[in-house]
Amino acid sequence: MGAFNIFSLVFLGAAFIAQSNGAINRFIPMWCVDLHATPKGSTYGSTKDVMQACVEAGTCIGFKKISGNEYRLLYGLTNYAFNETSRDYYLWDKTGGKTFPNQPNELDALILFAIYPLGECPVPFYVDGSLCRGFSEISREICYSYPTYMAPQHDGTNCYVLQKQTVINSWA
Structure with a gap:
């Protein structure tokens, strides 16, 4: 409530x-x-x-x-x-x-489109295969501060998140 x-x-x-x-x-x-x-x-x-x-x-x-x-x-x-x-x-x-029918809550569509303001990846990420890869300056702490629906992962050097359309498809 x-x-x-x-x-x-x-x-x-x-x-x-x-x-x-x-x-x-x-x-x-x-x-x-x-x-x-x-x-x-x-x-x-x-x-x-x-x-x-x-x-x-x-x-x-x-x-x-x-x-x-x-x-x-x-x-x-x-x-x-x-x-x-x-x-x-x-x-x-x-x-x-x-x-989207399965978005986590009413706010998350607004948040998603703001995190991804220009395309399939957040700024300063770029498309790397089926994921978005952040530049090495993105710390582990910042990487894991993204919403869990973006499936953030840090490999010790780079941060990876799902592409915007992948997240949207999971909410369909």
């Missing part, structure tokens, strides 16, 4: 909307959720400005409110954690409205 209440809080919030080249881009307030992502770059003084910057930034996955009216772009999402008091994160919804 507690999980239902948390998900209700996550999805009851109104989406923030940004437009770019005629496209509508939704940013979902992630109430009660901390995103494990890196804030980078300049600060922005309004949600409109930070959303526009995110849409133009390629691998941006959303933004974080860092103080009263200051926001920073987020990159490199690895996972999330529930936090009842969190009201600081906004995730760019790249799902196109897609959900």
Whole structure:
């Protein structure tokens, strides 16, 4: 029952909307959720400005409110954690409205599409056979911080995770 209440809080919030080249881009307030992502770059003084910057930034996955009216772009999402008091994160919804019957919970489709913002592998991974291989700078700790549905494995040198479509197929 507690999980239902948390998900209700996550999805009851109104989406923030940004437009770019005629496209509508939704940013979902992630109430009660901390995103494990890196804030980078300049600060922005309004949600409109930070959303526009995110849409133009390629691998941006959303933004974080860092103080009263200051926001920073987020990159490199690895996972999330529930936090009842969190009201600081906004995730760019790249799902196109897609959900999958066997996804672990209501939030995980949003998370999956944010971890894989550009294709079959997370940034900075690349396709290696049927898996995604991370560069050797990805530590064992970071590797195993990815969700278990990505089947993260570290061989002592490199981190490997499933390709996005493989995860989606497992949720079908």
